[in-house]
Amino acid sequence: MSNKKKTTLKDIANILKLSTAAVSKALQDDSRISAKTKEAVKKVAKELNYQPNHLASALRKGKSNLVGVIVPRTNSNFFSSVVQNIEEVLNKDGYNIIITQSNESYKKECDSIDTLLFTQVDGIIASMANETINLEYYEKIKSRGIPLILFDRGENDLNVDYIGIDDYASSHMIVEHLVEQGCKRIAHIGGYQHTRIFNNRIRGYKDAIKKHGLPLDSELLLESSLTQEDGRKKMEQLLTLGTRPDAVYIAGDYAALGALQVLQENAIDVPNEIALVGFGNEPFTAMVSPTISSIEQHSMEIGRLAAQTFLEHVASPDVKQTLNKKILNAELIVRDSSNKKSLS
């Protein structure tokens, strides 16, 4: 029925009365094998539909040509796009990727790391879950001696390569933009303080507010999980304030969407009464009404750089990994939710 027996080097060798070594070398175009032999081997290999057993060669060579990728989730455009570009670059160099999602859970992330190490990946490219504070499992990757590259959500303490945007500067851009729009009381719904990137956004927000001589009111700065639901909650909270803000900068697009919905339910004019800026440039920000201003993080470039960084490490394995940051400039996409001029 189904030709279940996979053909091996041995099968080819038997047919041609050769050793498996000769066959192996022939398939690798070794210079010490004659042209006729190579030709014959390749012919038989094709006829028998020979597929090399990856497990065997990986075991022998101590190299699996697989790279693990860990993302918090795949159903966001940012991560999906990063992954796609990592794959594109690595495929060209003969690597394949294994994607795992942590679902923002620390436990799931640890499991993912174990799975990937278990599968003997040659390296790991990861963006950390929101929950993750304990770096023990990431140290495990390092101690395994394979390259670890972080993007977007990273940690300086790990002393590995990192690719991301300048979150601090992004906050400045946003505040600057809102000030230009005439906003005088700018709130920030930020991510978790303990996550480096969100902390940087918060710092950027604070410094930019100070720089422009605006009120840095503690009730204007909220910490959020940045889900759509929590965006709603935090916006409702802001609306209960004695003096409402006239602009809200939200560190994630999903939360921004939730916030926008609350504003609309309360018949608040966006952007004129309250302007809104999100972060991440998820496709839906351009779909909803009003469209939401947001920060483009250059996911494609991040993916490509992460992959290239891995390849560099493979090329020179003796170079010890250290903290090596590649910071990209983010871009503010101004849309209706914060563009008063275009509406008035």
Add this chain to the structure above:
Amino acid sequence: MSNKKKTTLKDIANILKLSTAAVSKALQDDSRISAKTKEAVKKVAKELNYQPNHLASALRKGKSNLVGVIVPRTNSNFFSSVVQNIEEVLNKDGYNIIITQSNESYKKECDSIDTLLFTQVDGIIASMANETINLEYYEKIKSRGIPLILFDRGENDLNVDYIGIDDYASSHMIVEHLVEQGCKRIAHIGGYQHTRIFNNRIRGYKDAIKKHGLPLDSELLLESSLTQEDGRKKMEQLLTLGTRPDAVYIAGDYAALGALQVLQENAIDVPNEIALVGFGNEPFTAMVSPTISSIEQHSMEIGRLAAQTFLEHVASPDVKQTLNKKILNAELIVRDSSNKKSLS
């Protein structure tokens, strides 16, 4: 520096003056190994942070405990959710999954299949790319003798397990609903005719239209790639008709969104002038204004069933795979875009 040498069975054996065989068996709790030995082995294994080499055991056992998953893309809520549930079920049984995306490209899909077979996966769970017509690569999976399970986008001709919703019945539900809303001229922007599920939706649409004695006008039935952009195009096309439809059923949510935007740009009242129904119940259908009615495909259940089906095959490997369909009932989520009563 980094303890690069991974500890192997041999290391443990040397320390305890045992054979690797005894160590291997001790770790597997073999009944022929004494309690003391087991204890000693496990203690040393823990101290040395022993991690079994998956490649070696997979090679020897002829089983990798890896399952390949192929999806058209990961940045859709449907596929992301299916994948997540597949993973959940399989992890419990000691399997790990490798996700690959075809990006709706036939070539990429073939590459994915090669990668997965190369990685010696124990089975493949897939949803086919839109482009895919040639089934040669899928036959390759079958001839390899490993289980192949299809979901959502499948093909009867492959004679394997399939999990999905009843697309034909879903179309009936939608048409029925629109008729109830008083619509008399219902258009359908469908997917590619050659893709089975879209074909079924088209057949369902046609039959339901006939059943209700409505006009089955060829200009009301359009074939689309179902991207947001193409949704726009096709809706613009419908608006140029002499007699415009009073309802449009679109076989994908992204295309439905594009269509909605066109309607809004043309100041057409949705749902009263033209009602709209999408397909897939992507989260954004509940986010946009008006919210879009859509079909919920029970992604979680599909994922779970797909994984369970794989496990069943593993449990009884001698059972030959045949066409075995598990069809779930879909659910119509009525929202503002097609609910005239709630608005008037």
Add this chain to the structure above:
DNA sequence: TATATTTGCTTAATCGATTAAACAAATATA
């Protein structure tokens, strides 16, 4: 012609875990 080099292949070890088969020692049964 004698020696050196190249060519083309084979032998055998290796990667690390698993497992069938063998075997000695301890214990049980007749």
Add this chain to the structure above:
DNA sequence: TATATTTGTTTAATCGATTAAGCAAATATA
């Protein structure tokens, strides 16, 4: 006491590909 069985372990083969080392034949160099 002699034989059978159980217990606990070792030996050795195996999975399939790779590769260092070896070797004979062909060709080149002195």
